[in-house]
Amino acid sequence: xxxxxxxxxxxxxxxxxxxxxxxxxxxxxxxxxxxxxxxxxxxxxxxxxxxxxxxxxxxxxxxxxxxxxxxxxxxxxxxxxxxxxxxxxxxxxxxxxxxxxxxxxxxxxxxxxxxxxxxxxxxxxxxxxxxxxxxxxxxxxxxxxxxxxxxxxxxxxxxxxxxxxxxxxxxxxxxxxxxxxxxxxxxxxxxxxxxxxxxxxxxxxxxxxxxxxxxxxxxxxxxxxxxxxxxxxxxxxxxxxxxxxxxxxxxxxxxxxxxxxxxxxxxxxxxxxxxxxxxxxxxxxxxxxxxxxxxxxxxxx
Numbered sequence: 001x002x003x004x005x006x007x008x009x010x011x012x013x014x015x016x017x018x019x020x021x022x023x024x025x026x027x028x029x030x031x032x033x034x035x036x037x038x039x040x041x042x043x044x045x046x047x048x049x050x051x052x053x054x055x056x057x058x059x060x061x062x063x064x065x066x067x068x069x070x071x072x073x074x075x076x077x078x079x080x081x082x083x084x085x086x087x088x089x090x091x092x093x094x095x096x097x098x099x100x101x102x103x104x105x106x107x108x109x110x111x112x113x114x115x116x117x118x119x120x121x122x123x124x125x126x127x128x129x130x131x132x133x134x135x136x137x138x139x140x141x142x143x144x145x146x147x148x149x150x151x152x153x154x155x156x157x158x159x160x161x162x163x164x165x166x167x168x169x170x171x172x173x174x175x176x177x178x179x180x181x182x183x184x185x186x187x188x189x190x191x192x193x194x195x196x197x198x199x200x201x202x203x204x205x206x207x208x209x210x211x212x213x214x215x216x217x218x219x220x221x222x223x224x225x226x227x228x229x230x231x232x233x234x235x236x237x238x239x240x241x242x243x244x245x246x247x248x249x250x251x252x253x254x255x256x257x258x259x260x261x262x263x264x265x266x267x268x269x270x271x272x273x274x275x276x277x278x279x280x281x282x283x284x285x286x287x288x289x290x291x292x293x294x295x296x297x298x299x300x301x
Contacts (some may be wrong), residue, residue, distance in 0.1 A: 019098020020125045022290040025072035025243050025297070028120075029065060029286050032057045032087040033079040037278050041107045044279035057274035061087070061159050064248065064270055064285055071243045071298075075289065077120050083113050087275070088284040090190065091141040092117045094168060096149065101168045106136040106159050129171040137164040140287060141188035147197045147242070149292030151219075155189035157181040157209070174214045179216070180209035185234065190283045192201070194238045196247070197299040200263065202226040202240065204233035226263075232256050236272070236281035244298035250281040272300040 035057050037048045078114065079086050086092075090111060094101045099293055100121045105111050121128060131137050144153050152174040155164035158181050162266035169176035183206060186192040192207035193216075201220045205213055206229055219226065228237045232252050240249035247265050250272040260267045272281045288295060 023138050025295045026076045026290040027286040030089045032061050035087045036084045038084045042279040043185050045172050048277040052274050052277050071246045072178045086113050088280045090284050090287045091139050093139045094143045100126045102141040104131045104133045104137050135164045136161045146195045152176040155179045155181050158160040158187045179212040182209050193241050196242050197296045201223050204228050239281040239283040241282045244296050248282045
């Protein structure tokens with residue numbers, strides 16, 4: 001049997017097997033029990049090694065956790081000693097329809113997270129879509145579904161390998177568009193690109209190669225594109241959690257908050273400064289488990 005036939009057979013098996021289903025928006029979080037900036041694997045970590053306060057990080061994390069609980073169910077992953085970045089659980093996988101495509105991390109410092117993550121997904125009843133260890137792929141950090149769940153946007157150039165895009169998308173027969181990231185500060189797609197309900201997109205144009213920017217602007221009409229300033233981009237404005245009309249986000253400018261409010265979003269700003277030192281904010285700290293139609297079920301209600 002050819003490689004392509006084997007892949008299609010595996011996809012068919014996934015379609016027919018029972019998997020977890022959620023009736024409410026549901027996310028996975030991991031507490032910052034062992035969080036610290038122990039090394040430098042992105043520009044945000046530079047100059048911040050061992051300069052994060054774990055006590056303050058815990059307080060900031062709990063505010064996000066409680067805020068997310070007001071609009072969603074939250075499952076918890078047990079943190080592991082020696083995995084300081086495990087708190088950024090959204091980097092660990094891409095999930096849809098009860099199938100988890102587990103990350104194959106670029107940097108060896110994060111690869112030790114794979115075993116406990118794989119165990120959690122299997123024990124929770126998820127089916128695993130295998131990714132190749134030699135082909136870097138970093139979960140929802142670099143792969144995001146459109147708000148309707150029909151289109152997968154995936155990034156390459158800094159962490160995830162472009163050749164991983166089609167393989168991951170095949171788990172759900174999804175249409176995938178590859179985007180080239182060029183600014184090292186925006187090393188993951190979720191730092192500069194946030195699909196929102198209502199067909200809106202919040203993004204930082206300066207993070208993308210011009211050809212990728214053209215693809216984005218062809219897919220989202222101008223009245224649905226929210227181009228954030230560099231100031232807001234470096235506050236991790238695009239690293240936002242969107243559940244229906246609610247947006248949980250690190251502190252942003254009054255101008256951006258006003259734009260989002262005018263569009264009908266309930267913008268809840270949080271202080272996540274300790275996690276910005278490690279290269280993440282609200283979106284990086286929570287992995288979506290529920291499908292998009294459930295996650296955004298309250299939209300328009």
